[in-house]
Amino acid sequence: MKVTELHITSLLLPFALMLSGVTAQADDLAVNAPVTHQTTGEFEDIVFAVENAILNAGLLIEGHSHVGDMLARTKEDVGGGKDLYSHADVFTFCSASVSRQVMEADILNLQHCPYSIFLFETPEAPGQITVGRRAYGGSMQPAAELLDSIIADALMLD
Template sequence: MRIIILLALLLPFASQASNYKEIDASWVFSTENNFESALENLVFAIESRGLVISYTAHASEMLNRTASAVGTENQVYGDAQILLFCKSDLSHAMVADNPHHLPLCPYSISIYTIFQQPELTYLSIRKPDPAAPFSSEIAKLLISIIEEAQDGF
């Protein structure tokens, strides 16, 4: 029942964003902006809300660097980064509700190009867990950031 309620609340937000699709555990959005422009738009959309990016994981670099160590030569991404950040009022509300909600922060948005499809840049988030507290608020925030990044500034 929680899943149905969460999806009913969030699906209108996700479906309003351009080029949205659900893939396994992720909600994936796309833009025809090249990676550098899309990344710049994404950083601006996060920072314009007064949020601070606490960490950038350079996923494509790590995967390319470690490919031979795990026995693969397949390059999946052209570029791929994961941006981590929190929203203080939402984070305070989550931990005030229960101090064990700490793992729900930071939030992340992945941005990447697929090596064999360089004409699109993807932005994705984890599909919200209907059992997790504040998941609809977090998803609304992340989707609004992605929509702004898709449109540019």
């Protein structure tokens, strides 16, 4: 190999690796798209239903984040150009039994705890509420089933 060919190859390698990382990120997003459900109603009624479904599952809510309020409050401070949500909340909670099960299967599943359910309404679709969770597979399937059952209870699916 000539010096110039070696030099060009060494210059192009970082770009090739960077592009493969972008492709991997896009593939990861497609594979790990969140699980969502659409419902109609008043946002606060759906928040109440999700909160009750978590509590009815015997779980303690660790956090109730009002993400939509925070984004609205800080929009101008961070140079935001539009209102993303009319309302957006995230509930976080954990289940000792499910966490034990998934972490015994793979100790790295710690990264997924606490579990969360999000819900939002956009200015473009008033009254249409999206409720969802992160996508889980493999050894996290018990957590996925728990979250699905909570959402099904809240939205009266089944």
